[in-house]
Amino acid sequence: MRLVRMLALVAVAGFTVGCQTVQTTRAGAVGVTRGQSMLVSEQDIETASAKAYAQVLQEAKAKGTLNRNKAQVSRVRGIASRLIPQTGVFRKDALAWNWEVNVITSDQLNAWCMAGGKIAVYTGLIDKLKLSDAEIAVVMGHEIAHALREHSRERASQQMVTNIGLSVLSAAVGLGQGGADLMGAVAKVTFELPNSRLHETEADSLGVELAARAGYDPRAAVGLWQKMEQHSNGAPPQWLSTHPSYATRQQDLARDAQRVLPLYEAAHKR
Structure with missing residues (x-):
């Protein structure tokens, strides 16, 4: 067992050395500049995401909940068509992504x-909160920002680092496959695990800028989170939550909205 533990430690050290620190996006007007440590490759996470996405769509189609309301689908895709060209400001390669936009009928605010x-946009979010186009743009901008910043890849990498010792040890003693199931990891970080405060804050900032550049009033972000707060009947104290408190979030979004307001005004002059 000592030999097995030594091999596991050596393997973990090798994986740690294999981590890359990358800057996934340009700073933009909001100034997001943090470097990120990645263990999973960009291609692997995109392939796993495409498979997980196809599975979600297949399940929704089987239930009759995929793109059921044509007017709503047209509305959401129209907003996306204005947001997606703005992604090149943060990373040019995003313009060549195989973008897909679908609406799922569900009561979830998601x-x-x-x-x-x-x-994917869920109808409960739009219907229950009675979102304006600008508010939908802020939501979608926020979610697109998570993809631009490769937060799922970062979180999957963090999970691998956390679990790698056990995985390597299991493989060394013949207890199972040591490799990570990336499709499962993608589903887990998308649907089960909440984003960290840092990831949420970055996505808020980039999302507001995307909306502004697309010609949507970035100040709608504050109204959106006021609606979210009203719907949830308040929130736990910030130190008990993985997300920023509603008050902190609205304050930060108001600051970022003012910062990118000239971009919104310039978009309307074009």
């Missing part, structure tokens, strides 16, 4: 964007 531009 939306997400997987790696490579795989977007």
